[in-house]
Amino acid sequence: MSDRSPQPGGRLAALGAYGFEAQEPVILAALASGDPILLIGRSGTGKTFLLNSISEALGLEHRHYNASLISFDDLVGFPYPDEAKSSVRFLETPATVWGAESVLIDEISRCKPEHQNRLFSLVHERKIQGLALTKLRYRWAAMNPCTTDQSSGEEYLGAEPLDAALADRFAVILDVGDWDALSDADRRRVANPAGEGVTANDGGRLKAEVARWQAVFVEQLDQCPAVIVEYVCAVTTALRDGDIRLSPRRARLLTRTLLASTIVQSLSPDALGSRAGDALFRTVLEASLPQRAWGATPDADKVAAAHRLAWDATMTTGVGRWVHRFHLERALDRKARLLLQECPDRDTGTLVVEQLLANEPKPRAAAFALAAYPASVAGRLPIGAEGVNDLGRFAQPLLTVNAEISWHERLSTSNSTHPELATYAPVLSRLGAARRERAQQLFYFCIANNLTVTNAREFEQEFHRCVQAFGDGRTA
Amino acid sequence: MTSLVPSQAPGHCLVAWDEDLYERLANSGGPMSRRRTERLSATVLGRDDGAIRCPRVLRVGLDFGRRNPLTWVRGLLKTCGFADEREARAAITLPLEPCLCRTDPAARPASIDTLNPDDALYHALVLGLCTPWRYDPDRPVLWTRASLTRQLELFDGGGFYA
Numbered sequence: 001m002s003d004r005s006p007q008p009g010g011r012l013a014a015l016g017a018y019g020f021e022a023q024e025p026v027i028l029a030a031l032a033s034g035d036p037i038l039l040i041g042r043s044g045t046g047k048t049f050l051l052n053s054i055s056e057a058l059g060l061e062h063r064h065y066n067a068s069l070i071s072f073d074d075l076v077g078f079p080y081p082d083e084a085k086s087s088v089r090f091l092e093t094p095a096t097v098w099g100a101e102s103v104l105i106d107e108i109s110r111c112k113p114e115h116q117n118r119l120f121s122l123v124h125e126r127k128i129q130g131l132a133l134t135k136l137r138y139r140w141a142a143m144n145p146c147t148t149d150q151s152s153g154e155e156y157l158g159a160e161p162l163d164a165a166l167a168d169r170f171a172v173i174l175d176v177g178d179w180d181a182l183s184d185a186d187r188r189r190v191a192n193p194a195g196e197g198v199t200a201n202d203g204g205r206l207k208a209e210v211a212r213w214q215a216v217f218v219e220q221l222d223q224c225p226a227v228i229v230e231y232v233c234a235v236t237t238a239l240r241d242g243d244i245r246l247s248p249r250r251a252r253l254l255t256r257t258l259l260a261s262t263i264v265q266s267l268s269p270d271a272l273g274s275r276a277g278d279a280l281f282r283t284v285l286e287a288s289l290p291q292r293a294w295g296a297t298p299d300a301d302k303v304a305a306a307h308r309l310a311w312d313a314t315m316t317t318g319v320g321r322w323v324h325r326f327h328l329e330r331a332l333d334r335k336a337r338l339l340l341q342e343c344p345d346r347d348t349g350t351l352v353v354e355q356l357l358a359n360e361p362k363p364r365a366a367a368f369a370l371a372a373y374p375a376s377v378a379g380r381l382p383i384g385a386e387g388v389n390d391l392g393r394f395a396q397p398l399l400t401v402n403a404e405i406s407w408h409e410r411l412s413t414s415n416s417t418h419p420e421l422a423t424y425a426p427v428l429s430r431l432g433a434a435r436r437e438r439a440q441q442l443f444y445f446c447i448a449n450n451l452t453v454t455n456a457r458e459f460e461q462e463f464h465r466c467v468q469a470f471g472d473g474r475t476a
Numbered sequence: 477m478t479s480l481v482p483s484q485a486p487g488h489c490l491v492a493w494d495e496d497l498y499e500r501l502a503n504s505g506g507p508m509s510r511r512r513t514e515r516l517s518a519t520v521l522g523r524d525d526g527a528i529r530c531p532r533v534l535r536v537g538l539d540f541g542r543r544n545p546l547t548w549v550r551g552l553l554k555t556c557g558f559a560d561e562r563e564a565r566a567a568i569t570l571p572l573e574p575c576l577c578r579t580d581p582a583a584r585p586a587s588i589d590t591l592n593p594d595d596a597l598y599h600a601l602v603l604g605l606c607t608p609w610r611y612d613p614d615r616p617v618l619w620t621r622a623s624l625t626r627q628l629e630l631f632d633g634g635g636f637y638a
Contacts, residue, residue: 392609471637
């Protein structure tokens with residue numbers, strides 16, 4: 001895939017790998033951080049070529065394994081007992097992994113489950129059979145889209161969803177575009193066979209830059225800019241609200257990749273809030289979602305919305321930033337604590353309470369209002385009179401419920417209870433007296449107003465935590 | 477038991493007919509369920525038998541009849557010897573703590589014709605410190621037609637967080 005003249009500007013294009021311009025900052029960031037990369041793409045899209053070319057440009061002792069073909073002995077060498085017969089050694093060959101500085105595991109989704117388990121420690125810990133691979137710097141893998149995630153056309157027999165735990169060890173998971181994703185110029189370069197078989201060589205430019213980035217990355221790890229950490233916390237919360245789970249480990253990997261990408265792109269902490277920073281963070285986020293590896297591609301709109309929320313919450317300055325944080329936080333008790341402990345002023349407190357009551361689903365708004373109203377009347381909330389009135393308007397029908405409810409009863413039964421009452425009864429029966437009375441008010445209000453509560457137990461628990469927050473230590 | 481019987485519909489010769497089903501439908505006589513209705517009532521305010529105690533502190537309300545509440549209250553101030561509501565507020569002891577307010581469902585407001593002036597002024601001052609949701613002793617007295625004609629119950633909300 002080489003046509004060395006004319007060269008486009010990208011560092012990867014200089015190695016003959018075309019069509020990676022948009023993803024280049026993330027790939028380079030992973031080279032700086034040394035974290036594992038997983039490329040997902042159809043056959044013939046240049047995944048293997050890219051990674052092999054990078055290893056050539058960096059002058060690495062490289063191993064390229066095809067996971068569907070290798071046996072474990074290929075990886076570690078033939079085992080034999082040592083002279084004292086007290087331990088096992090492995091007969092090294094040029095193909096064994098022991099001296100490798102970079103490893104590419106191709107077709108990782110096609111290997112046997114027992115091999116996946118062994119590769120797990122290789123990817124995660126740079127170990128195999130419990131033995132450290134001291135020289136290993138880079139762990140890379142490539143796979144075809146798994147069979148549950150292919151829109152049309154080619155079927156990749158044997159390409160299974162990657163184990164979620166293994167996929168979560170890859171810091172960067174990139175979709176490699178097909179022909180349609182290439183620009184006209186890149187199509188011509190890719191189609192041109194000139195330069196085929198030539199070792200990638202950019203005159204040591206990439207190697208020198210990676211060395212410099214790595215040094216800065218190691219130096220900055222202990223002083224990671226606070227906005228990066230805050231962004232990661234915010235976006236992880238926002239994604240989880242959209243049912244896209246990021247593990248705590250993933251959040252940490254995302255922080256590392258973001259830090260490395262800002263170093264690669266020479267973005268100073270002061271410039272992170274720029275338009276370029278916005279685009280970079282979104283690119284890194286999209287390349288940090290492991291779900292594609294097991295065929296559950298996250299909804300792009302949800303990811304974009306989560307990024308926007310987190311970006312605004314992190315990069316907006318002053319009062320607006322706190323307002324974004326408040327709304328980003330899903331749990332009502334956490335909102336309560338934010339309001340009580342960090343609200344900048346009464347006007348802002350009133351604003352967020354009004355917005356919460358207007359925007360949350362009605363059962364949740366009711367729970368918050370009921371928990372907050374008595375404290376607001378006592379003057380313990382940093383909100384103005386308007387905020388207290390809004391809470392009171394919402395909470396009063398909750399403090400006293402008096403409504404007629406009706407339901408259908410089968411002729412064959414008698415003395416049935418309202419179905420919602422029957423749902424809430426087991427939840428209420430386990431609670432202490434005061435907690436039960438509060439929860440009962442909330443549930444009765446929901447029944448009287450035909451409000452559906454999806455998970456009554458979790459809802460009650462969240463409500464109770466919220467009461468505890470506003471109770472200021474008075475509630476058990 | 478299913479049998480084949482001639483259909484009445486033109487163009488259809490035979491339809492399947494379940495005689496058992498026919499018998500059940502013919503004799504069902506009505507719907508299979510009935511609608512039940514119950515009243516659902518619960519409160520945490522003013523109860524003295526629950527784990528949550530939010531006792532009633534006060535019940536306030538004035539019946540002005542056909543008189544203008546604002547004019548009447550201004551006249552009441554003069555009758556009681558106060559120049560304005562601030563002076564009256566400073567002289568009369570009112571509940572010290574903020575309270576939850578609830579519109580009194582069983583309101584029987586006291587007629588201004590039967591109340592003595594001191595009691596009437598007490599009610600008027602409390603009403604002037606209330607919104608429909610909160611009694612706030614730290615705010616200034618605000619008399620409007622709306623505030624003076626409310627009938628409210630005041631509750632101590634501190635027990636809610638028991």
